[in-house]
Amino acid sequence: MDNKSHLYPQAPDAPPQYGDLGGPSMIPTELPPSAMPASVINVQQPQVYMQGVAQNHLGRMPTVATCPSCQARLLTTVKHEPSTKTHLLALLICLVGGICCCCVPYCVDSCQSAVHTCSSCGAFVGTYQN
Template identity: 35%
Template sequence: MEKDYRPPPYSSPQMDETQMNYPVQPAPYPPPAGPQAAPYQPPPYGPPYASQPMPIPAVQQMPLTSLMDVPGRITCPHCLTEVITETEHVSGLLAWLICGTLALFVCWLCCCIPFCMDACKDVKHTCPNCRNIIRIYKRIQ
């Protein structure tokens, strides 16, 4: 059998039996404003020696949608240098669709022609400085 370790309820001579059963209501937060209330001041954050905030450098967004099927001038998002992109034509969805259509309906001997034409291929733009891929322009998404 466990013992009850709670202290007995507090009773004062000023409280009658009906007031003892009601819970104490918490004070409202924030305290009501008035002439007696002090104005709210947030606590100071950061180093105390910083009198002026440090400027944050702005990051510029480059429009990558302007890179189509020809090389373009852009600031590389990887190495942050302004370059003219190098392009490489790679086989994409359009080349494969034309190949399948030629093989099924026209002539299966001509189905390799789309892989020889740059106008049917996707274009991969790379940075000549860091060699990272900047964008792949797809003829068909």
């Protein structure tokens, strides 16, 4: 039966459990720096709150909108300006044969872009493209 005990190696003793110092003889007086227990540092990230900006819904007519410059919420001033669509429409009328009528898109507001500006500070608010 002694032969069987040599076939299976003896398991080493388990290391001491956390907090188990094994009595007064096992307490070291001074630990080397590598054996010092690691301290845990909890870092909490700062909370970031983003305030949503009110989106302006612009159209061909003056609209109540929030100015990006002065943050005032009031009626915008509208100025109609020719756009690429206006130029292409005038060219199409000219090619079809209405050379006399090619200036009509420049006179009709619905063929132009509406540029909205703040009525308080005059800052650009947005453009409505037909």
